[in-house]
Amino acid sequence: QFESSGMRAFLSELKPSEFENLSAANALYRPGPMGQIPVYIKNKLNPDKVTYLHPKLEPILNVTYGCMVYQEQVMQIARDIGGFTMGRSDSLRRAMGKKKMDVMLKERQNFIYGRKAENGEPAIAGAINNGVDEKTANEIYDLMVEFAKYAFPKAHSVAYAALAYETAWLKTYYPVEFMAALISSIMGSSGTVSLYIRECKRLGIEILPPDINESRDKFTVENNKIRFGLAAVKNVGTNVIQEIVKAREKKGKFISFADFCTKVDPIVLNKRQVESLIKCGAFDSLKVKRSQLMAIYEKTIDSVLAQKKKNIEGQFSLFDSMEAHIQVADELPDLPEYHEKAILSMEKEMMGVYLSGHPLSEYESLLEKLATTNTSEISEIRDAGEATVLYDGSRVVLGGIIIKKQNKITKNNNMMAFITLEDLYGTVEGIIFPKIYDECKDILYEDNIVLVEGAIDASEEDSPKLIVNKVTELKKEPSREPVQNKPQGKPQNKLYIKVRDLESYKNIKKDLFYCICSHRGQDPVIIYNEKDRTNMVLPDKYRVNIEDKILIQDLKVLLGEENIAVKNRC
Incomplete structure (x- = not known):
C-alpha cells in the first residue's frame, strides 16, 4: 500500500502521528479524492484552522480534519443532519456513487426539507x-x-x-526475515x-546465490543474509527440491x-533440472566451473545411473551401501570459465534476475545522472493516478539494455x-516508429546498452x-557535464515554484517536469x-541545479518571474 514513490512522498509531507492518518491516506491516494490531499495535509498540520460548513459536521469530519473521505461519513451526514434512516442513507450513497440523477x-x-411519513415509510426530519x-x-x-463518487x-x-x-x-x-518472506x-x-x-541492496542485505548444500524451496535467512530459494529457479520443481534437501x-x-x-533419487531428477541448477550457479560452492559441469553433466548422470542399475541387478548385493562403490570424484575437463556476460545471461534465463552482477552495474552512476526515471516509476503510473510525477504523455529519458527486439513492416512498407x-x-516496452527507426536502426540490437528518450503511453x-x-x-x-556536488558547509538552496491552485498545477505539470528533468542536480524543488x-x-x-541559469530562465518563461523563488535552506 505504501511502497509507491507517490505514496511515500504523500506520507513524508503528511507526517502521520496516529493510525487514523494511515487509514485516511489509503482512502485519499486514489484517482478522484487525490484533489483533497493538499487540503488534508494542510488541516492535519494546522488542526486549529480547520473549518466546517456547520457545527453539526464537526463530530463527523473531525477525524479526517474536515475532509469527507469515507463512504460511512456520507451516510452519517445523511442520518445526523438530514434525518435519514440507516437503510435510506445507504441507498443515497449508492445512488450518488452511480450518479442516478433522478434519485x-x-x-x-428530502435531505433539506424532510418528508412526512407515508405508505408505511418513516418520516424524514430534514436538515x-x-x-x-x-x-x-x-x-x-x-x-x-x-465525494460520494470516490469515497472509500x-x-x-x-484493513489495508x-x-x-x-508489514512496515x-x-x-x-528487515532480513521480512524481505526473505516477501x-x-x-x-x-x-x-x-x-x-x-x-x-x-539498498537496505544493505546481501542476497546469497542458490546452493545445493544450503538452499531450500523458498528464500531463507542465513547468517543475517538471504539465501536464494530453489523454487525460483526455472525448471526445478517442488519434488526435486524436497529430494535434494532430504538427501543432504x-x-x-x-x-x-x-x-x-x-x-539424489534419479527418479525425480532429470538432465533438464540439473542443467538449470548448473546455469544458476547452485554448484559453484563445490569449487567447480559452470563451463566444466556443462561439459560433463550428461555423461556423469548416465554413468551414475548405469552403476546404480548394476547394483540393483545384484552385482553388489553383499554390501549394505551400494553408493560406496560409485565414484564421487568429478572428472573435470580443463576449460576456462564462461565470461561474465554469458554467466549473467544464464542467471537471467534461469532465475529471471541477475544475481552475481548486472550488465548495467558499471553504468549505474551514469544512469543516475542522465535518466529522468526508471521502469519501477513507470509501472506505478496506472495505480498512482494523478499523484505521481509521471503520467500519460510524460516525456522521459530512460537507460537500459535491449533484451528483445521485434521488427515489423507497416502498411506503407x-x-x-x-x-x-x-x-x-x-x-x-518501447515502440519505435519508421522515422525514428531509420535514424537509430544500427544500434537497435539485443544486449546493446542505450539511452532512450520518449513519451509514456498509459x-x-x-x-x-x-x-x-x-x-x-x-x-x-558521460555525454554532458555531470552535476557537481555542492561543497560541504555551503548552504543549500530550495527552489520554490508557485501555482495558483491544484488545477493550474495540473495544466503546467507536463511542461514543468520536462524542464525540471532536463536540469537535474542536488537542490530540492x-x-x-x-x-x-x-x-x-x-x-x-x-x-535540480539551481545555479543552472538556463533552468531558471526556462521556468520564468513558463510560469512567470513572480512565481519562481530561490531561498536558502535553514
Whole structure:
C-alpha cells in the first residue's frame, strides 16, 4: 500500500502521528479524492484552522480534519443532519456513487426539507428541521454528491492500513526475515523479484546465490543474509527440491557433482533440472566451473545411473551401501570459465534476475545522472493516478539494455520496431516508429546498452509503454557535464515554484517536469499552492541545479518571474 514513490512522498509531507492518518491516506491516494490531499495535509498540520460548513459536521469530519473521505461519513451526514434512516442513507450513497440523477434530486428535497411519513415509510426530519439553514444544507448536499463518487469504505481502508503498518513494522525491526518472506511470496514474478532484490541492496542485505548444500524451496535467512530459494529457479520443481534437501540431511552434504547425482533419487531428477541448477550457479560452492559441469553433466548422470542399475541387478548385493562403490570424484575437463556476460545471461534465463552482477552495474552512476526515471516509476503510473510525477504523455529519458527486439513492416512498407528495455528495476516496452527507426536502426540490437528518450503511453489497459523519439548508445563517459556536488558547509538552496491552485498545477505539470528533468542536480524543488497555502516537496529524484541559469530562465518563461523563488535552506 505504501511502497509507491507517490505514496511515500504523500506520507513524508503528511507526517502521520496516529493510525487514523494511515487509514485516511489509503482512502485519499486514489484517482478522484487525490484533489483533497493538499487540503488534508494542510488541516492535519494546522488542526486549529480547520473549518466546517456547520457545527453539526464537526463530530463527523473531525477525524479526517474536515475532509469527507469515507463512504460511512456520507451516510452519517445523511442520518445526523438530514434525518435519514440507516437503510435510506445507504441507498443515497449508492445512488450518488452511480450518479442516478433522478434519485439524487428527489433525495435532495428530502435531505433539506424532510418528508412526512407515508405508505408505511418513516418520516424524514430534514436538515432545516434539524437546525441547518437552507443555503448551508444545499452546500452540504453538494459536497456529499461530489465525494460520494470516490469515497472509500472505511472498513477496507482500515484493513489495508493495518496490514501496511504491520508489514512496515516487520521491515523496520526484522528487515532480513521480512524481505526473505516477501520475495518468497512473489517468486513467480521475476520483475517484482528483481525490484525487491534491489531494495535488499539498498537496505544493505546481501542476497546469497542458490546452493545445493544450503538452499531450500523458498528464500531463507542465513547468517543475517538471504539465501536464494530453489523454487525460483526455472525448471526445478517442488519434488526435486524436497529430494535434494532430504538427501543432504540424511546422507550428508554433497562434496562433488558426482556425489550429488549419486545421493539424489534419479527418479525425480532429470538432465533438464540439473542443467538449470548448473546455469544458476547452485554448484559453484563445490569449487567447480559452470563451463566444466556443462561439459560433463550428461555423461556423469548416465554413468551414475548405469552403476546404480548394476547394483540393483545384484552385482553388489553383499554390501549394505551400494553408493560406496560409485565414484564421487568429478572428472573435470580443463576449460576456462564462461565470461561474465554469458554467466549473467544464464542467471537471467534461469532465475529471471541477475544475481552475481548486472550488465548495467558499471553504468549505474551514469544512469543516475542522465535518466529522468526508471521502469519501477513507470509501472506505478496506472495505480498512482494523478499523484505521481509521471503520467500519460510524460516525456522521459530512460537507460537500459535491449533484451528483445521485434521488427515489423507497416502498411506503407516501412520498417518499425518493438523493443523491450530492461534497467536495474524491471522492463518496459518501447515502440519505435519508421522515422525514428531509420535514424537509430544500427544500434537497435539485443544486449546493446542505450539511452532512450520518449513519451509514456498509459492510455491502454496494458502496462504503460514508451513511444520512442530518440535512441543513443550509452557510453561509459558521460555525454554532458555531470552535476557537481555542492561543497560541504555551503548552504543549500530550495527552489520554490508557485501555482495558483491544484488545477493550474495540473495544466503546467507536463511542461514543468520536462524542464525540471532536463536540469537535474542536488537542490530540492517545492511546489507552493497559493490557494490552499500548502507546500508539496517533490521526490529527491527530481532535484535540480539551481545555479543552472538556463533552468531558471526556462521556468520564468513558463510560469512567470513572480512565481519562481530561490531561498536558502535553514
